[in-house]
Amino acid sequence: MRGYQEVAFRTAYLITGDASEAEDATQEAFVKAYRALGRFRSGAPFRPWLLAIVANEARNQRRAAGRRAGLFLRAARECAAENSPSPPESAILAAERREELLEALGGLREEARWTIACRYFLGLSEEETAAILGCARGTVKSRLSRALRSLRTEIAKEGDAG
Amino acid sequence: MPDRERELESDLRELGSLIDYPPTPDAAHAARRVLDEEEEELPRRFRVAFPTLRWAAVATAFVLIVAVPALSPTLRATVSDWFVDGDTQMAGGPAVDGGSAVRESEANVPASGDSKSGEAVTSPALTPQFSGERISLREARARMAGDLLLPRTPKLGKPDKIYASPKDGVVLVYTAGLPPLGDTGISLILTEMPGDVEPAYLAGEGGVGSGLKRVSVDGDPGYWSPAEHHLSQLDRPLLGNVLFWEQRGVALRLEANVQKEQAIRIAESVR
Numbered sequence: 001m002r003g004y005q006e007v008a009f010r011t012a013y014l015i016t017g018d019a020s021e022a023e024d025a026t027q028e029a030f031v032k033a034y035r036a037l038g039r040f041r042s043g044a045p046f047r048p049w050l051l052a053i054v055a056n057e058a059r060n061q062r063r064a065a066g067r068r069a070g071l072f073l074r075a076a077r078e079c080a081a082e083n084s085p086s087p088p089e090s091a092i093l094a095a096e097r098r099e100e101l102l103e104a105l106g107g108l109r110e111e112a113r114w115t116i117a118c119r120y121f122l123g124l125s126e127e128e129t130a131a132i133l134g135c136a137r138g139t140v141k142s143r144l145s146r147a148l149r150s151l152r153t154e155i156a157k158e159g160d161a162g
Numbered sequence: 163m164p165d166r167e168r169e170l171e172s173d174l175r176e177l178g179s180l181i182d183y184p185p186t187p188d189a190a191h192a193a194r195r196v197l198d199e200e201e202e203e204l205p206r207r208f209r210v211a212f213p214t215l216r217w218a219a220v221a222t223a224f225v226l227i228v229a230v231p232a233l234s235p236t237l238r239a240t241v242s243d244w245f246v247d248g249d250t251q252m253a254g255g256p257a258v259d260g261g262s263a264v265r266e267s268e269a270n271v272p273a274s275g276d277s278k279s280g281e282a283v284t285s286p287a288l289t290p291q292f293s294g295e296r297i298s299l300r301e302a303r304a305r306m307a308g309d310l311l312l313p314r315t316p317k318l319g320k321p322d323k324i325y326a327s328p329k330d331g332v333v334l335v336y337t338a339g340l341p342p343l344g345d346t347g348i349s350l351i352l353t354e355m356p357g358d359v360e361p362a363y364l365a366g367e368g369g370v371g372s373g374l375k376r377v378s379v380d381g382d383p384g385y386w387s388p389a390e391h392h393l394s395q396l397d398r399p400l401l402g403n404v405l406f407w408e409q410r411g412v413a414l415r416l417e418a419n420v421q422k423e424q425a426i427r428i429a430e431s432v433r
Contacts, residue, residue, distance in 0.1 A: 005187075022184075027314070027316045120175050123178070152170065
């Protein structure tokens with residue numbers, strides 16, 4: 001399990017928005033995965049199966065804590081402001097671009113936001129994204145395409161408004 | 163793929179790479195520990211399935227409750243000492259000494275400010291005195307008739323020390339995972355007693371409004387009190403904030419240097 005704990009914890013962190021809850025969710029998911037090993041289909045990839053359990057546990061934690069979804073946007077916004085690698089002369093433009101992107105992400109439906117977060121923030125494969133979202137692998141491709149289209153529309157709306 | 167789309171994807175990846183994730187905890191190790199504990203519990207469940215030992219426990223209880231008064235005064239005092247340590251424990255406190263946390267070298271160190279040389283005297287380490295017998299995890303489980311409850315918060319790990327307490331209770335002492343309680347080196351004290359919270363810990367307290375706040379622990383009622391609040395029925399001044407709640411017929415008292423929300427989270431991990 002050690003080899004999977006970073007991606008598992010980061011997935012849980014983006015869902016719960018809280019390090020301590022993410023830690024609990026990851027641990028609980030590992031325990032449940034171990035108990036459910038008998039039901040694991042031999043020959044199937046292990047990581048998507050495990051990440052589905054982690055995401056489920058993290059969602060339960062988030063619900064129990066009464067938090068709303070989409071917390072990763074807050075985390076991304078806070079971190080992006082602090083960790084910008086851009087040189088000073090382009091820093092303002094890059095920060096504006098990121099802020100624009102975050103605003104646009106905030107305007108998307110949760111399903112679209114999560115498809116984007118899985119693929120681009122967590123760097124997950126289509127199969128892993130499908131496991132977390134609870135959909136077929138082929139659906140991820142179409143959802144991602146729709147999500148990016150919606151994102152561009154949101155960005156354009158902001159451009160027009162600005 | 164059009165350049166515009168590639169650029170958008172690249173921007174999203176860059177944004178994702180800027181997220182400052184907290185350090186990854188060793189959840190695999192913590193999960194292993196939980197599973198190990200469950201394996202340890204299996205032989206105990208096997209024993210519980212056979213009622214002989216239960217009957218032995220009932221017989222022992224009968225001897226203590228009914229037959230002890232008939233014993234010689236000396237023997238009766240000895241038997242009583244196993245279960246009662248002074249008046250504080252009669253009030254239902256855990257096996258932490260009624261004299262409270264004592265200064266480690268009280269006899270040798272003058273009280274703060276009493277230094278004849280006029281130099282500042284620093285407070286020596288507070289060491290809570292656990293007067294009950296040190297017992298093993300297995301013994302604690304037997305003592306709680308199979309209902310020993312443990313926090314499953316990974317960072318706490320297993321209890322470092324366990325003591326028997328009166329009224330068939332146990333005191334679990336942890337030293338890792340949370341800020342220490344004063345300078346004791348202890349991170350959390352969890353006391354468990356069969357029965358309800360009020361008679362176990364709060365008899366004589368004014369209840370909600372007297373400093374105790376009502377809280378919900380996994381949907382069940384509990385009480386929260388900050389460390390500075392004085393609870394007259396407790397065996398010693400509080401070293402940290404305290405949470406009382408009941409779970410599966412066990413009255414629990416959690417003492418730690420954490421805020422209410424975190425204490426409740428730990429309490430909700432107990433099973």
